Amino acid sequence: MKKQGKTNCRKAVLWLMMAIATLAQAQTKKILSVDDFDKWHTMQPTGIATRGNWVAYRLEYEYSTDTLFVKSTENEIKYCFPRARQGRFVDEKTFACILPDKSLSITSLQEGRSKQVPSVSDFQPINEGSLLFVEQEIGNIKTIAVLKKNGVNVWSDDRITDYALSENADFLAYCKEVDGRYEVFYTALGQDMTVGKPIAVGENAFDAFSISPEGNSVAFASIKQDSAAFRIPEKIFYYDAILKKGLSISNESVAEMTDGMELAPVFGKDLRIAADGKRVFVSLRHKNKKVFRGQSGVQIWNSFDSESFPRTKMKLDEGEFLFSVWMPAKREIKVISDKNTEVVILTGSENYALTYDYFENNPTMEHEPNRNIYIVDIESGQRKLILKDFTGSEQGLEISPAGKYIAYFLEGNWWQYEIRSGRHICISKDSQANFKRKDYDSTGWHPPAGPTFWAPGDKSMLYYDQNDIWKYIPATAKKKRLTKGRESGMEYRFYKVDNETEFHFQKAAVVAIENPVILYGRAIDNTKTGFFEMRDQKIDTLILSNKKNTRLAFSKDRKYFRFVEEDYENAPRLIVRDVKHRQDNTVMTSNQQQNNYKWGKAERLQYHDAEGKQMQGIVYYPNDYDQYKKYPMIVYVYEKQSHRLMDYINPSLYSPIGFNPSLMTASGYFVLCPDIHYKKGKAGVSAVDCVTAAVEKAITIASINTEKIGLMGASFGGFETNFIITKTTIFSAAVAGSGMSDFISGYFSVNGNDMLFDSWRYTTDQPRMGVSPYENWDSYMQNSPLRFATNIQTPLLMWVGENDGQVNPSQSLELFVALRNLKKQCTLVVYEKELHAMSEKHNQKDLTQKTMEWFNHFLKGEEKPKWGEPIKF
Secondary structure, three states, X not given: OHHHHHHHHHHHHHHHHHHHHHHHHHHHOEOOOHHHHHHOEEEEEEEEOOOOOEEEEEEEEOOOOOEEEEEEOOOOOEEEEEOOEEEEEOOOOEEEEEOOOOOEEEEEOXXXXXXXXXXXXXXXXXXXXXXXXXXXXXXXXXXXXXXXXXOOEEXXXXXXXXXXXXXXXXXXXXEEEEXXXXXEEEEEOOOOOOOOOOOEEEOOOEEEEEEOOOOOEEEEEEEEEOOOOOEEEEEEEEEEOXXXXXXXXXXXXXXXXXXXXXXXXXXXXXXXXXXXXXXXXXXXXXXXXXXXXXXXXXXXXXXXXXXXXXXXXXXXXXXXOEXXXXXXXXXXXXXOOOOOOEEEEEOOOOOXXXXXXXXXXXXXXXXXXXXXXXXXXXXXXXEEEEEEEEOOOHHHEEXXXXXXXXXXXXXXXXXXXXXXXXXXXXXXXXXXXXXEOOOOXXXXXXOEOOOOEEOHHHOOEEEEOOOOEEEEEOOOOXXXXXXXXXXXXXXXXXOOOOOOEOOOEEOOOEOOOOOOEEEEEEEOOOOOEEEEEEEOOEXXXXXXXXXXXXXXXXXXXXXXXXXXXXOOOOOOEEEEEEOOOOEEEEEEEOOHHHHHEOOOOEEEEEEEOOOOOEEEEEEEOOOOOOOOOOEEEEEEOOOOXXXXXXXXXXXXXXXXXXXXXXXXXXXXXXXXXXXXXXXXXXXXXXXXXXXXXXXXXXXXXXXXXEEEEEEEEEOXXXXXXXXXXXXXXXXXXXXXXXXXXXXXXXXXXXXXXXXXXXXXXXXXXXXXXXXXXXXXXXXXXXXXXXXXXXXXXXXXXXXXXXXXXXXXXXXXXXXXXXXXXXXXXXXXXXXXXXXXOOXXXXXXXXXXXXXHHHHHHHHHOOOOXXXXXXXXX
């Protein structure tokens, strides 16, 4: 017993010593000030070597020099490249990047020796890292070269006007100037390069190169610019590298094959060789270009035009672009699109095309108007209607990579259309799952939980519900849920699968399901994230923690992977993990200077709206928080924000919208970011309900001064701020940026960015009205802050960009004029030449400072800023 007493005494003394040490450490930490912000940086991982023995990362500063680093994972060796760009591992021993003087630095990481190649504008490793392809610009002369890893030249050519590499960087096509004429060459890339005779020669430069996947053929064009600066092809060429034979088409030959059509201007990837290497996709137009009606200096708007005057004029000025396919061997051209307004998307096999006329039901106030979907046989030109009056966007209309199926999302379920048989099958019915996007509370068409993916050869279709991943096998018509997120409170998604769509060409999203597949997982309550490996439909956890885990990448041998771990209190760490031994090596911890300063924390806030729906939000605590003191609070509003709970946020004065939580917590504020759940036709009322509920809950858990609460938001959050202060007086100051104030005038306007009528935005986008004003005029009025301007008691700072095309600045000006006439306290700041948010650094800083000065005056009692004083004559 006596021995036990001594042990307890020792423990008590040890605990007391630790407590004193912790207290002393806390007391030595400094208060973070604006003058300290220049120490912060953002870490961007850029690569991991073949064997995982090196990693590269970039530190980006707002106030200092961005720097690229390469660090060993086996020892403390580290290389530093200030202001370098395009850092890439050539192999496990070699790293290359472009230095500020435009020289290419090739570094042997083991030996520590570097070789510089001057005047390099671009480069990439080829031949599995044994060679480098380099673009150089010396004076006005462009040179391309193939180098060994030691910088020794293998091959080069100069006076290059344009070039292209094949997808796997195995082949090169390029055009060069020779004595005032232009020549095209085509060659394989490698150690022993020989370039033969030119495959085309002409008076105009050649470009728009497109190389087939196997490298057996290449297409390109001879192009000149017309008076409107359109790129007009004089000829389009096709070269068969196997037969060493070239063919071309011109306006004369196109007219003969197509009943009087001609080549249309070339934009982007309008000119592209087919995957089979035997066909070329081109755009054609009728020779008699339709001239826009009207007269110089006069606009004529017609209520039955398909679109607004500016968009109609733009389309007619550009002319027709009819998607077509040229078959050189057959000397044929097939025109796929019937008219200029028809969208054409090729199937994965490129034997069929999906087409629809986006404007066939115009004029309409719908953003995604109903349209008829057709399938066109490229070879025969036959057209078949497969979906009549389809409602939805491209998010719900996808093509399988092998070109066997069309997937479409209809009334909450995924369907498959089999091209060969013409059958429609609902593949997700009776699944007892919700395949609609979660927490989507806008009106109109409800999008799916995510895109579709496909196993190689279209053997199975993979798709999401709100938690899990499903697999459907067309051959057996069987489906299976592959993950158990519903039971575990997780959401699982494929990680980094490329499914982006290019114009005309859908980039197929293929998942080799029979191989190990990486999944990303996120807890529904936003409290943990991780990565998982799915192998043989069994899931193994790679990482799962109460942190935000991102940027996962494997070494080529898959024995190591790197990832970044962070939360609000802990700056991002770059970690390399040994897969076999599950051992972590922290290669780099960013912003370690944070340990010298007092720092706040972020907590999840749970509350309920008026209907009892559980909501989430984030509460950020002041850096120097003392539970016995009362602190002011700033509430930032914009739809849903709780998914940012674990984001690390650098303190900064440079914000496009004047908002930075870490700046505010360093200034002694609580910051609250609540989620908002919207009801149809009641966007403003919903915001008031959820925001006031969140504030009331936050007050019960933290030492918040209820008399000193501010409110701010930008864009739709600017509208929410404007509206909320018409319905409550709990806020002592407000800042609203680029916000709407009058739903009626907004509905009857034209958007300055896309030049579409804004009506659709008010019915189906963020305002969520669901109907037009003529169907419910009072509802539009009830959601307009301008209607209730007399109720505003809160001092309001508004800001706009003079050239904002997304929300017309007149929306802010209308509310300002109303408050001025009502003798309410309001200041409007207009940033000249700026758009919807601040893009210029000096304006970002000015807006952030003005926001803080506004709140500091009204919430902290500091002196009123001079820019906020009225000017009297």
